[in-house]
Amino acid sequence: MKKEKAIKQKVRHYLDGIYCKSEVTELLKNMQNPEMQNIIEEVADELWEENMEQPPFHSDIEHEQYRREAATLLKKINKRSSYKKMMWAAACITLIIMIGLGVNSYRFTQIEKPLYTEISTSFGEKKEWTLPDGSKVNLNACTTLRYPERFTEKERKIELTGEAFFQVNRDEKKPFIIKTAGFDVKVLGTCFDVKSYENNETSLVSVKSGKVQVELPEAMMKLVANEQLQINRQSNEYTKRKESYQHAMAWLQNTLHYNKTPLYDVIKDLERIYNCRIKFAPNQQFNYHLSGEHDNINLQAVLKSIEHATGVKYKKEKDYILLYQ
Numbered sequence: 001m002k003k004e005k006a007i008k009q010k011v012r013h014y015l016d017g018i019y020c021k022s023e024v025t026e027l028l029k030n031m032q033n034p035e036m037q038n039i040i041e042e043v044a045d046e047l048w049e050e051n052m053e054q055p056p057f058h059s060d061i062e063h064e065q066y067r068r069e070a071a072t073l074l075k076k077i078n079k080r081s082s083y084k085k086m087m088w089a090a091a092c093i094t095l096i097i098m099i100g101l102g103v104n105s106y107r108f109t110q111i112e113k114p115l116y117t118e119i120s121t122s123f124g125e126k127k128e129w130t131l132p133d134g135s136k137v138n139l140n141a142c143t144t145l146r147y148p149e150r151f152t153e154k155e156r157k158i159e160l161t162g163e164a165f166f167q168v169n170r171d172e173k174k175p176f177i178i179k180t181a182g183f184d185v186k187v188l189g190t191c192f193d194v195k196s197y198e199n200n201e202t203s204l205v206s207v208k209s210g211k212v213q214v215e216l217p218e219a220m221m222k223l224v225a226n227e228q229l230q231i232n233r234q235s236n237e238y239t240k241r242k243e244s245y246q247h248a249m250a251w252l253q254n255t256l257h258y259n260k261t262p263l264y265d266v267i268k269d270l271e272r273i274y275n276c277r278i279k280f281a282p283n284q285q286f287n288y289h290l291s292g293e294h295d296n297i298n299l300q301a302v303l304k305s306i307e308h309a310t311g312v313k314y315k316k317e318k319d320y321i322l323l324y325q
Contacts, residue, residue: 114148121162123275131158135176136167140251141272142197163195165249182233184215192223193249197272201262203231206248228259247293256294256302263288263310267323274299278314281324286312 120143121127127139131147133156139145143162151157157177168176170189178185180196182203190210196203205214206228214221214229221229221240228243243259250257258266263286267278276299280286288310294302303314303321314323 114150116146116148118144118146120144124273133171134169138165138252140164160194160196162197165193165252167191183231186213186215197268200265200268201233202265203233205229206243206245208245208249250293254296256296258290258292260289260291263290266290270299270302277320279320279322281322284325286323288312
């Protein structure tokens, strides 16, 4: 009895426009469950009786047509299979909604799924893009950006995997939020860079101008111009440090710049830039961190610089480059 009462209540909430996404999802599942057939039909019958007793808001031809269609559907319910009866019952409920409350005066708040745009870059590719609010984005190689075609009235939320430099138009009433796999970045309007590749050991948030708020699972950090937050994706440890924005965003000028960056992340960058495979020799330790800048003329020049700094050698195999000591 409690379950039946709960189902009826959810149906009525749905019709009154008082519901959440989870309630609608549960209701739809119940409508496809043959065991709930009688309950759904009872609710449909009750609502039908209630609405038949109430005078219509409108008496035009369109609403009379809805009445006739609903009556026809109700007669067909008992002639259908269990599954189809559920679907017909759902159709009746929808028609009763329009009849009882009037199409133009119905208080139902439609659940609309926003349309999303997804842009991405491949190996060695960079791309410039303009978002719906006019904000500018520069995407680095192997990056994916996903955003709604229209931002909501309360926020501008996007999703990022990879690295991008943002020039966000200021809107104090509508914060700009970037969601990544491990943290969120929130701003009102500023210029900054976010690097969050899923296969990197670390993620970076670097600020050129304005203020940036980084929301981690168990912490929140605020950054200003020429500050950088380094996040270890494995341990969730983070470090806030001074970092010139020219260095942090050197990739925009086709230059490599690193500040105590794990060798593993540097190699991943090279794979994305040069569309190549680089492997570490098994059973060897490569716990190196690199600092410095390289003009990134070609892959071989970068690998030679790494060898000079760390002693890690390289050789070309069939379809990949092997690093060894």
